[in-house]
Amino acid sequence: MATKSLHVLLDDIRLLGSEQHLIVEAVRASVKSSFPDTLEEVKYGGILFSSGVHFCGVFAYKEHVSVEFSMGAKIADTYGFLEGRGKGRRHLKLFTLIDVEEKKVVHYLPLALEAVKENA
Structure with a gap:
């Protein structure tokens, strides 16, 4: 079975709801600003x-x-x-676009990467 492309997944999310689409795009932008060389892969119904x-x-x-963190239990x-x-x-549940900032997604990203690398 073919993997869904990023473009198709984002279109599907837009149909799910404009708020969800805005939140996903804000999370993607946060990841890219924190780690410019980060790769994205569509898998398990997400990115x-x-x-x-x-x-x-x-x-x-x-x-x-x-926002799911692979080794989130290792994050302080x-x-x-x-x-x-x-x-x-561990995960962060985001209900509004404001939650991306208020729940400090950018703070958790480097911690998540560090936790995975330490436990690899």
Whole structure:
């Protein structure tokens, strides 16, 4: 089965809701500004980001957008925004475009990459 292209996925997200699309694009911009050489891959219904290793992904749902951190349990969560209780993953739930800034996505990105590299 062919992998969905990034363009097609973004079009699908736009149909899901304009707010979700804006949030996903804001997360993508945050990742690209933090790590200009980051690669994007459409997988598992979302966009995975890698900088040598996959360190996070963004997934759009009907009610929110989730930024998933592969080794999020290893991140020192000084702000307390990370959700989840599994052995490895943690995520940020974003409901509005303002949440991208208020939940400090840019703060968590380098921590997520560092956590993955330390545990590789």
